Amino acid sequence: MEILDGKKAAQAIKDKLKIDVAQLAAEGKKIPHLAAILVGNNGASETYVAAKVKSCEEVGFKSTLIRFEADISPVKLLEKVQELNNDPDVDGILVQLPLPKHIKESDVINALDPDKDVDGFHPVNVGKMVQGLPAFVPATPHGIMLLLEHYKVETKGKHAVVVGRSNIVGRPMSILLSQNSNPGNCTVTVCHSRTHNLKELCLQADMIVAALGKPEFVTADMVKEGAVVIDVGITRIEDTNKKSGFRLKGDVQYETVAPKCSWITPVPGGVGPMTIAALLRNTFTSCAQKN
Amino acid sequence: MEILDGKKAAQAIKDKLKIDVAQLAAEGKKIPHLAAILVGNNGASETYVAAKVKSCEEVGFKSTLIRFEADISPVKLLEKVQELNNDPDVDGILVQLPLPKHIKESDVINALDPDKDVDGFHPVNVGKMVQGLPAFVPATPHGIMLLLEHYKVETKGKHAVVVGRSNIVGRPMSILLSQNSNPGNCTVTVCHSRTHNLKELCLQADMIVAALGKPEFVTADMVKEGAVVIDVGITRIEDTNKKSGFRLKGDVQYETVAPKCSWITPVPGGVGPMTIAALLRNTFTSCAQKN
Numbered sequence: 287m288e289i290l291d292g293k294k295a296a297q298a299i300k301d302k303l304k305i306d307v308a309q310l311a312a313e314g315k316k317i318p319h320l321a322a323i324l325v326g327n328n329g330a331s332e333t334y335v336a337a338k339v340k341s342c343e344e345v346g347f348k349s350t351l352i353r354f355e356a357d358i359s360p361v362k363l364l365e366k367v368q369e370l371n372n373d374p375d376v377d378g379i380l381v382q383l384p385l386p387k388h389i390k391e392s393d394v395i396n397a398l399d400p401d402k403d404v405d406g407f408h409p410v411n412v413g414k415m416v417q418g419l420p421a422f423v424p425a426t427p428h429g430i431m432l433l434l435e436h437y438k439v440e441t442k443g444k445h446a447v448v449v450g451r452s453n454i455v456g457r458p459m460s461i462l463l464s465q466n467s468n469p470g471n472c473t474v475t476v477c478h479s480r481t482h483n484l485k486e487l488c489l490q491a492d493m494i495v496a497a498l499g500k501p502e503f504v505t506a507d508m509v510k511e512g513a514v515v516i517d518v519g520i521t522r523i524e525d526t527n528k529k530s531g532f533r534l535k536g537d538v539q540y541e542t543v544a545p546k547c548s549w550i551t552p553v554p555g556g557v558g559p560m561t562i563a564a565l566l567r568n569t570f571t572s573c574a575q576k577n
Numbered sequence: 578m579e580i581l582d583g584k585k586a587a588q589a590i591k592d593k594l595k596i597d598v599a600q601l602a603a604e605g606k607k608i609p610h611l612a613a614i615l616v617g618n619n620g621a622s623e624t625y626v627a628a629k630v631k632s633c634e635e636v637g638f639k640s641t642l643i644r645f646e647a648d649i650s651p652v653k654l655l656e657k658v659q660e661l662n663n664d665p666d667v668d669g670i671l672v673q674l675p676l677p678k679h680i681k682e683s684d685v686i687n688a689l690d691p692d693k694d695v696d697g698f699h700p701v702n703v704g705k706m707v708q709g710l711p712a713f714v715p716a717t718p719h720g721i722m723l724l725l726e727h728y729k730v731e732t733k734g735k736h737a738v739v740v741g742r743s744n745i746v747g748r749p750m751s752i753l754l755s756q757n758s759n760p761g762n763c764t765v766t767v768c769h770s771r772t773h774n775l776k777e778l779c780l781q782a783d784m785i786v787a788a789l790g791k792p793e794f795v796t797a798d799m800v801k802e803g804a805v806v807i808d809v810g811i812t813r814i815e816d817t818n819k820k821s822g823f824r825l826k827g828d829v830q831y832e833t834v835a836p837k838c839s840w841i842t843p844v845p846g847g848v849g850p851m852t853i854a855a856l857l858r859n860t861f862t863s864c865a866q867k868n
Contacts, residue, residue, distance in 0.1 A: 392708075392710065408704070409700070409701045409702075409703075409704025409705045409707075409708060409710070409712075410700045410701055410704055411700075411704065412700075412703070412704030412705075412707050412708060413699070413700025413701055413702065413703030413704030413705075413707070414700045414704075416700075416703050416704070416707055416744070416748060416752075417683075417700060417703060417744050418744075419683065419700070421700075442771055443771045443772070443773050445773075445774075451755055451756070451757075453707070453708050453709075457707060457752070460767075461707075461748070461752075464742055464767045464769065465742070466742075466769075466771075471769075471771040472771075473766065473767065473768050473769070473771070473772040473773070473774075473778065474766065474767050475764065475765065475766040475767075476751075476755045476764065476765050476766075477764050478755065478757075478762075478764070480733055480734045480757075480762040480763075480764070481734065481764040482734050482736075482764070483736075483764075487764065
């Protein structure tokens with residue numbers, strides 16, 4: 287069994303970006319600039335945005351964090367999005383989700399300039415991704431693809447079972463894995479809450495992508511010997527022994543599943559770090575298209 | 578075994594549209610107007626466009642057929658698209674594919690106003706469809722969904738195997754069938770040219786959607802007793818006994834497969850007529866959004 291080490295792979299991507307950014311700077315060209323919008327004080331969101339901003343600094347990107355109170359009016363938020371759309375210095379705009387209930391998320395996402403939508407949530411980017419055209423791919427699925435690429439995991443002709451059909455992970459993951467690309471070219475089965483014979487299907491899988499958000503849902507009896515297992519789950523479980531008060535649990539019961547796998551992602555340190563690396567890559571790409 | 582009769586279902590949809598259009602007219606409201614662009618003289622394209630225009634007449638839509646020679650410049654074609662985009666009387670614009678090689682199809686499709694893209698090929702419509710938002714869904718997959726709906730075929734929790742991953746049929750079909758909707762909520766497996774164990778996978782399927790364009794590819798030994806089989810293939814096979822010089826063959830070996838099925842679409846008379854019905858529905862929807 288080998289570990290798909292997201293920390294290492296993400297670091298390799300960041301190291302490369304750092305060099306590329308330094309080169310841009312040396313050539314007197316524009317440096318990538320990510321603008322992040324954070325509304326309210328959700329604990330997880332604070333952590334994620336802080337990590338993204340920190341990663342920008344690491345690789346030499348410019349970053350701007352724009353904070354709003356939870357009760358900001360939708361109009362004000364949309365005005366800010368418009369302002370960032372029109373700002374030629376900003377390459378990527380990130381609106382940290384979830385937004386407070388009184389703001390319709392799709393309104394905000396649809397207001398983003400698709401060319402700055404580095405989270406890949408705008409319908410234009412989703413559509414282009416589906417059509418196999420150049421597009422910003424959402425950070426988590428993009429990060430998983432980069433991880434498979436980094437470790438040269440063979441995917442062609444493999445049967446991948448994706449558990450979960452969310453717009454953010456399961457759906458794009460299933461599309462990317464089944465496309466005529468490398469990584470890709472998998473036969474892909476999408477499973478979800480209405481799937482009857484999930485265990486049976488998982489047992490057929492050469493690769494399982496668990497993205498349903500149920501801690502330790504995938505157990506050893508569901509996994510074929512030699513399978514590749516990608517664990518997208520990051521549920522916070524209360525843990526008074528931890529300074530943070532919680533620990534992270536994946537959707538896979540790691541201890542029992544790992545011994546059966548050819549490759550597996552740990553939680554934390556698997557998919558998580560890759561999502562930020564993917565976001566940085568998207569932002570760099572956006573900037574490069576202007577340079 | 579029961580037939581999913583596309584002619585009957587399409588007629589039912591057209592009958593309903595005819596009543597709805599008559600009602601619009603009676604209320605002095607705008608009547609749906611489809612503009613079709615045909616470039617060159619491809620035989621199949623001529624037939625398809627003629628059928629679409631005829632169907633518009635049948636239900637009382639206004640239609641405009643715009644013809645260009647095969648050597649039209651891309652700029653001229655894009656100018657016409659722009660003109661139709663700006664014409665408030667036009668509700669739907671259809672660019673018959675394929676286009677001559679010197680014109681980049683994606684340039685033309687991306688130039689369409691997504692709100693008039695009744696073929697559902699613009700990335701915005703593809704993206705919205707994936708996200709489960711209201712969107713124009715491409716005619717063939719939309720037609721299949723309408724057919725399943727018409728015959729009240731139960732799909733929830735069923736395992737659907739989609740053979741083919743094209744942007745026009747296989748890919749959108751796999752997405753629609755796996756969405757949390759009715760019809761929908763299938764566990765969906767997408768198979769393609771790189772799939773190893775296609776027969777084995779098909780044998781597991783409660784529903785097979787054959788959309789690979791290989792005549793009689795799906796044979797009885799690949800189909801489970803009681804399966805629903807949707808045949809999207811329409812390959813023209815030379816036949817000197819026919820006035821047209823050809824007959825149409827599906828991707829399914831109908832004679833041997835049909836006896837095993839709970840439901841099956843014939844070719845012709847299955848999916849084909851539904852694509853036009855779906856196009857008309859999309860055009861009506863576009864018009865209704867303005868009325």
